Amino acid sequence: MNHKKLSILTTLFLISPTLAAFAQDTGSLTVDSKTIFYVVTGFTLLIALLVLGVSVVVLQLLKTFVDQQAEKIAAEKGVELVEEESAWTKIWTKLNDFRPMEEEGELVLDHNYDGIRELDNHLPPWWKWLFYITIIFAVFYLGAYHVFDSLPLQEEEYMAQIEEAEAESAARLANLPESNIDENNVAFVEDAGLLAKGKQIFNLNCAQCHKENGGGGIGPNLTDDYWLHGGSIGDIYKTIKIGVPEKGMISWELLLSPEQMQNVSSYIMTFKGTNPPGAKGPQGELYVPEALPEKPTETDSTVVAKL
DSSP: OOHHHHHHHHHHHHHHHHHHHHHHTGGGOOHHHHHHHHHHHHHHHHHHHHHHHHHHHHHHHHHHHHHHHHHHHHHHHTOOOOOOOOHHHHHHHHHHTOOOGGGHHHHEEEEEETTEEEEOOOOOHHHHHHHHHHHHHHHHHHIIIIISOOSOOHHHHHHHHHHHHHHHHHHHHHTSOOOOOOTTTOOOOOOHHHHHHHHHHHHHHTHHHHOTTSOOSSSOOSSSSEESSOOSHHHHHHHHHHOBGGGTBOOOTTTSOHHHHHHHHHHHHTTTTOOOTTOOOOOSEEOOOOOOOOOOOHHHHHHHHHO
16 A cells, blocks of 8 residues: 555545534534534644645655665665556556557557557456446346336335325324414413524524515515515414425414414514514515404493493
8 A cells, every 4th residue: 555545545544533423413402503514623633634635745755765775775785676566556557457568569550640649449347348338237237117117216215204104293293292282272482491492493494485584585574564475473383383385485384383483473573673684675565463453442442331
């Protein structure tokens, strides 16, 4: 094994535990911590590349010193120094079926283009074997997927994964306490803890399209008075529940509990009037909240009592 390959393997061996430790925790990271993870990972890879570069240079210098010493010893002994080919060089030559320079005369074709001659070299053996392997693979693939139907196609795998995910989600929801919250009786929650939970859900699942400040990106602006599907707490809950598939928004009914959808709906309503910089323009229709019935005055109550 030559010095360059040894340095590459050594560097990868040294950084692999660090990368593995980072990779184990990516699934549970929040948006901010994911950003930190990618920055740290990029910095680690940069350091690894620098270490690799320095290792290659140092090993190359050592090889140069060794070669110079060998040449000096050979000159003192008055013998010719013949450098042996490495095992890798021999394998590479065999894989490519290189012909020695002395045999080029036998390979020259009659084609002559402005003094440029063409050699009749064969395709490298590694290329031909790779081509043969692809043919064999294609035969097995065709038989397994399209003739005998012994393996599922991509669409079948996708549908199977969808069914599995729905079954897991249904089982998870079945273990949750029953809730009678729906779009007809959902209410705005004022508890700071519940709103914080709604914010966490929003940042993890909704901010990619609506931005963390609700100003809108791929999705509409959530801070103004214009709404595509209604701006009441019930309308927002229903939109989250059933989704908007034609616009790319999935249904969250199987992924979030009714309480979670109520919390995130309430948090979305806190965006109203914040007017963040760079917010998206109005979309949909102007939503005007329904006025609550006025409480009867003391005079009205007295009149009713007398009647």
